[in-house]
Amino acid sequence: MQDQVNLGALLDAMRGNPPLVQCITNFVAMNIAANVMLAAGASPAMVHAEEEAGEFAAISGALTVNIGTLSPGWLAGMLAAVRSANHAGKPWVLDPVAHYATAFRRKAVAQLLELRPTIIRGNASEIIALTGGNSGGQGVDSRDPVDMAEDSARQLASRHGCVVAVTGATDFVTDGHKAQRVEGGSPLMPRITALGCSLTCLVGAFAATAPGNPFDATVAALAVFAVAGEQAGAAADGPGSFSWRFLDVLATLDAETLTAKARVVVA
Numbered sequence: 675m676q677d678q679v680n681l682g683a684l685l686d687a688m689r690g691n692p693p694l695v696q697c698i699t700n701f702v703a704m705n706i707a708a709n710v711m712l713a714a715g716a717s718p719a720m721v722h723a724e725e726e727a728g729e730f731a732a733i734s735g736a737l738t739v740n741i742g743t744l745s746p747g748w749l750a751g752m753l754a755a756v757r758s759a760n761h762a763g764k765p766w767v768l769d770p771v772a773h774y775a776t777a778f779r780r781k782a783v784a785q786l787l788e789l790r791p792t793i794i795r796g797n798a799s800e801i802i803a804l805t806g807g808n809s810g811g812q813g814v815d816s817r818d819p820v821d822m823a824e825d826s827a828r829q830l831a832s833r834h835g836c837v838v839a840v841t842g843a844t845d846f847v848t849d850g851h852k853a854q855r856v857e858g859g860s861p862l863m864p865r866i867t868a869l870g871c872s873l874t875c876l877v878g879a880f881a882a883t884a885p886g887n888p889f890d891a892t893v894a895a896l897a898v899f900a901v902a903g904e905q906a907g908a909a910a911d912g913p914g915s916f917s918w919r920f921l922d923v924l925a926t927l928d929a930e931t932l933t934a935k936a937r938v939v940v941a
């Protein structure tokens with residue numbers, strides 16, 4: 675029997691003491707991800723230079739690493755930040771954007787995986803490819819359903835001793851032993867760039883709030899996106915109005931509404 679994640683309490687705890695999260699994300703995501711974090715109640719800082727990334731990780735509550743617009747200098751910054759987060763015992767989240775697309779990305783992700791992420795968050799095509807499976811991903815976009823990635827997610831979680839979140843129409847979270855699904859969201863979400871990247875940063879915020887419980891932290895972040903996405907999607911006329919409505923709903927979502935509206939089920 676799995677305990678229900680106390681979503682409302684985690685949201686209140688995160689907002690009550692807004693965590694500083696070092697987000698090493700891509701050029702596309704930096705602005706939207708920072709706005710998502712601020713709307714949700716966290717404190718993001720986009721810091722990636724090799725000269726300072728390690729120092730900054732030591733003073734952050736959590737670190738997120740996203741390879742969306744990778745270059746050698748950024749990779750050096752990522753590795754410095756991850757080593758420092760590990761040294762300081764801070765949780766860190768890996769978003770392996772399109773890691774299957776090029777040799778440079780594959781090698782970078784292999785190096786990052788060796789440094790033992792606390793949580794991996796990716797779309798179904800990315801998670802399938804991390805276990806060597808045949809993924810249909812095209813560039814940064816998934817072309818696979820989440821249920822096709824569930825076995826890969828369980829394998830990855832067991833192999834690397836981490837939590838794995840696969841996102842899509844219904845999200846799937848596992849630590850290799852237990853698993854839960856998070857339903858909700860909107861079909862408009864994959865039509866706006868960098869929402870997955872923004873979610874990775876929010877997973878970092880909840881991981882900073884509950885460093886000893888990365889599974890619950892991940893489910894909470896995904897549930898916030900699912901409820902806010904569903905509400906924004908119901909009122910939106912298309913991707914443009916979804917985008918600003920999503921930020922507004924995130925900012926006003928309270929613990930009671932999150933608890934009442936979230937659909938989290940044991941898998």
Ligand SMILES: Nc1ncnc2c1ncn2[C@@H]1O[C@H](COP(=O)(O)OP(=O)(O)O)[C@@H](O)[C@H]1O
Nearest residue numbers: 797841842843858859860861863864869870899
């Ligand atoms: N078809 C869909 N219906 C509802 N929510 C979705 C759908 N596709 C993606 N989402 C949501 O969009 C967010 C980003 O996930 P995803 O699109 O899988 O990431 P990425 O942008 O990295 O590919 C998640 O909160 C996910 O639940």
Ligand SMILES: Cc1ncsc1CCOP(=O)(O)O
Nearest residue numbers: 700702742814868869870871
């Ligand atoms: C379009 C694009 N190109 C490189 S990174 C990026 C953003 C990907 O964002 P997401 O993975 O959240 O869809």
Ligand SMILES: [Mg+2]
Nearest residue numbers: 771797870871
């Ligand atoms: Mg992505």
